[in-house]
Amino acid sequence: MEVQLKELKKRLPQLFSREKFSFSEEVRYAHSFDASRLRGVPEVVFFPETEEDVTKLVKLCFNYRVPIFCRGAGTATTGSSLPMMPAVVISFSKMNRILELNQEERVLRVQPGVLTGKIKEYLRKYQLFYPPDPASYKYSTIGGNVATGAGGPRCFKYGTTRDYVLALRVVLADGRVLKTAPYTLKHSAYYNLTPIFVGSEGTLGIFTEIVLKVVPLPESSYLFLVGFSKEEDALTFINRVIKFGITPSAAEFVDKTTLKALSSFEEARDLIYQLGRNLEALLFLELDGEEEKVRKEVAKVKEFLKEKGLSYLGSGVEPEIESLWEVRRCISPSLRRLGSFKVSDDVTIPRRYSEEFLRFLRRLEGESGIFVCAFGHAGDGNFHVNLITDDEKKRATVEELRKKIIKQVLSLGGTSSGEHGIGYTKKTFLSFELDEVQKDLMKKLKKLFDPYGILSPGVKVVDE
Numbered sequence: 001m002e003v004q005l006k007e008l009k010k011r012l013p014q015l016f017s018r019e020k021f022s023f024s025e026e027v028r029y030a031h032s033f034d035a036s037r038l039r040g041v042p043e044v045v046f047f048p049e050t051e052e053d054v055t056k057l058v059k060l061c062f063n064y065r066v067p068i069f070c071r072g073a074g075t076a077t078t079g080s081s082l083p084m085m086p087a088v089v090i091s092f093s094k095m096n097r098i099l100e101l102n103q104e105e106r107v108l109r110v111q112p113g114v115l116t117g118k119i120k121e122y123l124r125k126y127q128l129f130y131p132p133d134p135a136s137y138k139y140s141t142i143g144g145n146v147a148t149g150a151g152g153p154r155c156f157k158y159g160t161t162r163d164y165v166l167a168l169r170v171v172l173a174d175g176r177v178l179k180t181a182p183y184t185l186k187h188s189a190y191y192n193l194t195p196i197f198v199g200s201e202g203t204l205g206i207f208t209e210i211v212l213k214v215v216p217l218p219e220s221s222y223l224f225l226v227g228f229s230k231e232e233d234a235l236t237f238i239n240r241v242i243k244f245g246i247t248p249s250a251a252e253f254v255d256k257t258t259l260k261a262l263s264s265f266e267e268a269r270d271l272i273y274q275l276g277r278n279l280e281a282l283l284f285l286e287l288d289g290e291e292e293k294v295r296k297e298v299a300k301v302k303e304f305l306k307e308k309g310l311s312y313l314g315s316g317v318e319p320e321i322e323s324l325w326e327v328r329r330c331i332s333p334s335l336r337r338l339g340s341f342k343v344s345d346d347v348t349i350p351r352r353y354s355e356e357f358l359r360f361l362r363r364l365e366g367e368s369g370i371f372v373c374a375f376g377h378a379g380d381g382n383f384h385v386n387l388i389t390d391d392e393k394k395r396a397t398v399e400e401l402r403k404k405i406i407k408q409v410l411s412l413g414g415t416s417s418g419e420h421g422i423g424y425t426k427k428t429f430l431s432f433e434l435d436e437v438q439k440d441l442m443k444k445l446k447k448l449f450d451p452y453g454i455l456s457p458g459v460k461v462v463d464e
């Protein structure tokens with residue numbers, strides 16, 4: 001490998017101008033971490049400006065059998081953009097243009113390095129909307145979102161990234177370019193290859209162009225922040241609203257342990273105290289759509305809240321809605337106060353088992369003395385389970401708890417990841433989750449797209 005890498009490094013200055021690659025220690029270090037606690041320093045960082053740059057580099061890597069990892073903004077929680085062996089990292093920071101909006105058909109064509117927040121801002125000018133909204137949307141890229149199959153609060157009503165990708169241009173491991181589908185709103189001529197790449201975490205191909213479906217911006221929205229004195233009641237309340245026929249655009253749950261941390265966080269504390277002092281849970285419930293429909297739904301939810309005697313804050317006005325959502329965004333930083341060692345998973349279960357799952361987590365918390373938080377997208381059964389402790393000696397117990405939780409999730413018919421992907425950090429769980437047929441086909445699919453295993457080796461696919 002060392003010899004091939006040396007050869008490849010010699011060829012780069014012959015093929016590309018100086019600003020398109022870097023061997024410098026600073027640049028390599030800057031591309032060596034993400035939001036996991038893993039580190040992986042690349043040998044070379046490559047900055048393509050065009051698809052042709054990508055194909056030229058990939059052909060070179062294919063010939064020398066040098067591994068390639070793609071990188072958007074490096075916000076993934078699983079280490080999936082980090083090389084654990086000598087490799088090239090392709091940074092898409094210079095392929096960051098919005099290429100074309102077709103307003104009539106509501107189709108947007110972009111390069112992979114565009115920040116998702118920039119797409120949202122751009123579409124707003126045309127009264128259009130790209131719904132998937134990972135909490136990181138302001139600083140993560142659309143390429144990274146597609147490669148992880150990212151979700152977020154509004155995905156309960158609108159669907160995840162997966163539901164908005166119409167087609168991709170993908171550079172394959174040997175440098176050929178695949179257009180996964182025609183750029184039309186429907187098609188049934190070829191095998192539908194697009195979804196195979198969504199959530200593939202850089203292991204099957206490299207996106208150079210992404211075609212997205214977009215929708216009209218909702219006319220109106222209203223956000224409730226509700227306080228509950230018993231945490232399970234918040235989950236029951238979501239079911240009540242949905243059963244009535246209302247589909248909230250977001251139903252975000254804050255459990256007892258998370259609320260403990262959040263209530264001591266200065267930026268969130270005052271708003272939470274307006275709801276009462278002895279709360280066990282919060283629920284962010286957002287409704288959106290046509291003005292008249294939202295008005296009726298808001299009235300209905302207020303009726304339910306009154307029936308149950310629940311305290312709430314609510315607003316249909318933009319700056320106030322944002323300041324309520326700000327409380328939700330304080331969760332991640334506030335959790336650090338519970339302890340310095342934190343492991344986070346994003347399990348998903350069928351929503352009907354939410355209360356049972358929460359009771360199971362509380363039992364584990366009681367037995368282990370480790371903080372167990374379970375906040376997140378309760379509307380679609382996607383809980384961000386965070387295990388937190390300050391006690392060094394309990395790290396092994398944390399890993400045992402993780403396994404117990406995943407086994408419980410799988411026994412309820414759930415999955416180990418709803419939106420963050422597998423990367424390196426959840427590979428053990430994937431091996432519990434997949435059956436022999438699934439494992440076999442995943443390996444064969446990987447071999448078909450990447451015969452020499454040069455695309456993100458070690459990521460996602462279960463080892464032999």
Ligand SMILES: Cc1cc2nc3c(=O)[nH]c(=O)nc-3n(C[C@H](O)[C@H](O)[C@H](O)COP(=O)(O)OP(=O)(O)OC[C@H]3O[C@@H](n4cnc5c(N)ncnc54)[C@H](O)[C@@H]3O)c2cc1C
Nearest residue numbers: 072073074075076080134135141144145147151201202207
């Ligand atoms: C505070 C915080 C909050 C978060 N909240 C959410 C959330 O609510 N929902 C959610 O889903 N995630 C969330 N995440 C996780 C993360 O932001 C997402 O996984 C995001 O999609 C990663 O995008 P990125 O641009 O940072 O990609 P990176 O981390 O750079 O890469 C992620 C994966 O995408 C691959 N990739 C990148 N570009 C390409 C390309 N052009 N072609 C092929 N593969 C490519 C990489 O190889 C890697 O496998 C959060 C992270 C943080 C730090």
